[in-house]
Amino acid sequence: MARSTALVWFRRDLRLHDNTALRAACEADAVLPVYCFDPRTYGHRPFGGPDSFEFLKTGPHRTQFRLESVADLRSSLRDRGSDLVVREGRPESTLPAIAAAVDADFVTMHTWPTAEETQVESAVGRALDDVGVESRRFWGHTLTHPDDLPMAIDEVPDTYTTFRKAVESESSVRDPSPTPEIPSLPSETPEANDFPTVSDLDPTLSSPARDGRGVLSFVGGETAALARVESYIWEGDNLRAYKQTRNGMLGPDYSSKFSPWLNEGCLSPRYVQAEVERYEDRRVENESTYWLTFELRWRDFFQFQFAKHGTKFFQRGGIRARDDIDWRTDEEQFERWVDGRTGIPFVDANVRELNATGYMSNRGRQNVASFFANNLRLDWRRGAASFETQLVDYDPASNYGNWAYIAGVGNDSRDRSFDILGQARTYDSDASYVTHWLPELAALPPEYAHEPWKMTAAEQAEYGVELGVDYPEPMIDLEASSQRRG
Template identity: 40%
Template sequence: MSLTLIWLRHDLRLADNPLFHFETPPEQLMCVYVLDSSWLLPLSGINVPRIGPARLRFLWESLIALRGELLKRGSDLLVRIGDPASEVTELATHHGASQVRVRRDAGWDETQATTALQERLGEGVSLWQSDGGLLFDEACLPMPLDTLSSGFSAFRRKAERQWAVSDAAPAPVTLPPWPDAAPRGFPALLTVCSRAARWTCDSRAALRVAGGEAEGRSRLDHYLWQSGAVSCYKQTRNGLLGTDFSTRFSPWLAQGCLSARQVHDAVRAWEAEHGANESSYWVIVELLWREYFHWAARQEGVALFGARRLPQADAPFRAWCEGRTGLPFIDAAMQELAVTGWLSNRARQNVASYLVHELGGDWRMGAAWFEHALLDYDVASNWGNWRYVAGIGRDPRGHRFDVLWQAERYDPEGAYVAHWLPDIAKLPPGKSRHRPWSVSPERFSPPLVMPRRESEACQANPILADDPGA
């Protein structure tokens, strides 16, 4: 009796997932997710696990939702904790799988795990891989992967000249049954990480998200069809407070509860009914940024991460992590990240720039902290964007932001900093909230490092969010 094992990673959905589409369905199907146990161990240097409680909670919600969808179609889900390649090899061997299916992920660790699996699988077991979740398959890229442009603009121009994005595929109606002798289900989150089981989003957050394919589609429908916020995305995307100034699709895209093609199709459908405009076009541009970072990470391999061993965290880095730099715009953002797992695009740009260019911090430390703290962490976008800000690798220029100028432009009344910093809320609206040491030196000390001034012309606008409109 033929048995296929689907190894799920960052593709926790049934719709537009090539892993679930068969030319000839197997007689039995196992769907397996393995939480890499190394993600739960403290990272050297910063002494926190690679996956923090916010993302782990979202992941577990996504797995629970996926299991429900699988059960409706006659299948099920097994979740294990351990070394992914070892766990999948053991399951495939023990239950006699003839094929293992897995998505090609951009991360180096995931690539190494796939290679290890291929080496361990016995004769007669094939490994089938797909490029699911993206706009393009590798064969449809606007340029060969080994000649991927060093900058986004060239990639975007070529992609737009020969635009050919396949339609998102529907979810299967039924699936082959689960093998009788195979285990199923997964451990309670409380036994995996008690902090994640108890984690709740801070009440000050404008939007609280839950994992799962249905939740992702609900957010997509809200942003496009219910609120119509897509019609003014270009004008609002630099916002700091509120629910709909950005798409906030990124958590579901990062875990694969939504695919890029699903977002693309939905935006094109909205444009067909309401007319395309600069804002709807810019959501597509954000998808292209995400696409570019994925393929760049595939091309870079392990070099994406720089030297893998991190230095020990120093006092300025700890102050940055904990929102204690003395600069309200930075501290408010880091407080928001700590208690919600999310940051706006504009805030991500500024906190990254301040760590690297003002505090002199190691960009890899910042990227690792984001990996721990972000709800919507995506390996390619996160590490690619930190390299971009630092001027490492593909774009050696570096991108430094005048943080005070940014704060006063994008938060002119200080509403954002007052929202997250109670002491700042006691000051009158305006510039004083961004420079509290100048109006109340007895209560507020100057920041650890005073940002250097730059002209307005130097304000670059990289996309630092992990996914469209994050």
């Protein structure tokens, strides 16, 4: 009998554990793992539509994290007698050529709900059809599988609470699958190739330096992902108080920080859930252990929302098709926001953390997005696109879904604006976070560190902080901008 050969196309599923596409490929007699660096994912690209703008698709932090993740995957495969063929090029051109070269019978891949990803996999499927190779698609990046939802995708509720209650009461989470035995490589395996560098993928970028002020050194790959789960849940015993600490802003363990590995596919959410359940069985089951599952379901919610609504989420009026908001374009204000020079310390500190490390706390993201969309009233999609550039843990559904939510054009049309100064006083009462990222304000007492514009000229001289010189004047009056929203 002729030996069967499969390709497994790795995408944002850079792991061996709980990988359905890999397990399906391993049913063949020979398996060739492949990864493609798609040039459309790098460099400056247009954000389409009638109000198009250009933005940097993938910044240095996520590019570096991805390179590390792919390298770790290759190392793990080689440890198991396999390998990873790496190519730079469009997958719909690259994969059929490799499949033909090894006489593959089928190609397995995971699927995602957003337009860019589905368009690429559809193009790959058509190209494989043209050379007589079957393509097999699998869903494997959510806690709950679509087939296990208690409703059809087009009937998924548009409010999270309704969705969560239905899923909790009427569905179950599948057990994560173990790492399979990986068959041998095809006899005529192509050259594996060296990895590109950050500057190879985008000549305008270079590898980012690790900033010691960051909350965590995010190293890409499944190895680091599993180590982080072990460290956070078991060694640090941090899950016990997760709900109480999750709104922190400084330090590695106020939240799980699993998101970079989840979104690049180095970590399966079902694996995380299994560890949560094991922790509940062996240590404690409480509100905090539930809350981590609660947050994983939020991630699921946006995945299924994008599967339901598609590209409507990327339109200025969002899924609500709202035309009653006067979204503005102001390049000077945009540049001040994106550089962390707004003159509002709580906003600037968060943006500077993002620019320096590729990461920002959930509390920070909500306030920074609210300032952009609700105080400045700049086109919320430009803010979301800026996050797409910088975030090491970017996921299209979570990012654009949350931005639309804050902007009032997504899953909640109510006013989602944040009282930024109130938030600063609540979550950074001693201004330790602000002064961590804005050291020029370190000499100020907390009330002035959050509102330096309240200082008199004499106080500015006393503390050695001159507004407009050492730190910017505020670009807007926060209270006035809140009152004129609409």
